[in-house]
Amino acid sequence: MQPGFVSAQTRLLVVAPHPDDETLGCGLLIQHVVAAGGAVKLLLLTDGDNNPWPQRYLERRLRIDNAARQRWGSRRRNEVIRAIAQLGLPASVLHPFGWLDMDVTRRLRDDAPDSIAAVRTLVQEFQPTLMCCPTLSDSHPDHGAAHVLCRLALTGMDTPPVLLAYPVHEAADEVAYPVQIDASADQQQHKLQALAEHETQMMLSGRRMRRLALSPERYMAADTGTGDLRLPWRPPALLKHGLRLLVATPSGVKDWRWPDAPLVRDPDGAYRMQWPVDQPMPTPAFVKLHLDWPSPWIFDHWGWHAL
DSSP states (O other), X not given: OOOTTOOTTOEEEEEESSTTHHHHHHHHHHHHHHHHTXXXXXXXXXXXXXXXXXXXXXHTOSOOOHHHHHHHHHHXXXXXXHHHHHTTOOGGGEEEEXXXXXXXXXXXXXXXXXHHHHHHHHHXXXXXXXXXXXXXXXXXXXXXXXXXXXXXXXXXXXXXXXXXXXXXXXXXXXXXXXXXXXXXXXXXXXXXXXHHTOHHHHHHHHHHHHHHHHSOEEEEEOOOOOSOOBOSXXXXXXXTTTEEEEEEETTEEEEEEGGGXXXXXXXXXXXXXXXXXXXXXXXXXXXXXXXXXXXXXXXXXXXXXXX
């Protein structure tokens, strides 16, 4: 049985930061929309070209140059075309931006107007009734930044689509997800077949990815924040000279060094954003705590928070 909010009038826009996110996050929902006679569009932000360890393993190479990255990205884009075919979609629904993998946060920081406008333009052209993107709390930096981009792109639209967020790199059992997609055995099998098409990812992470694909497909409404300007982090003093605070609102994006950020310390030790008293706070507003140091670890330690 299809979800009650899916019908022949459903126009679903799935936002996937990388190939395989569309299957892991929305593989069942996509099938429900197709079965109901609705329309689907897949926005693929990156080709997943910065995925070095599977590439080193499969290509038996140590050094990965630009040509090797481009070849890997092309391979992964072909995988997503084969994967969505298993979900009942033609290649024509794919809309790839071709942004660099692990670079969505930088784009948001350094080129917010054009990046947001690119998402907004696609929304205006496709006119979705339902839009799905990663959760804000997803620990992959491209996923959290993708959520912020989508939220900012929809801000101010007269008739924005319903926005649902799907988890990939987070413990879904620890969060309340009010929407869950039921699946028939056939639909679950098609989702697994779609996942199998992502051969580059299955080679080293097949067990973990199959576990994710077999987990209930869950969604939550976009986090609107509480209106409280207190930050949830209390970073250690030793890191503060390398920490940065990135704030994204419809008015713009600002990235401060932690010592220069407009923060005050509450009596209980918590930090609070100090918004200018003569300016209304734009909404939505998102803040990200991050280290300005290179690291081999790809996942966020602190990530994003909705103010």
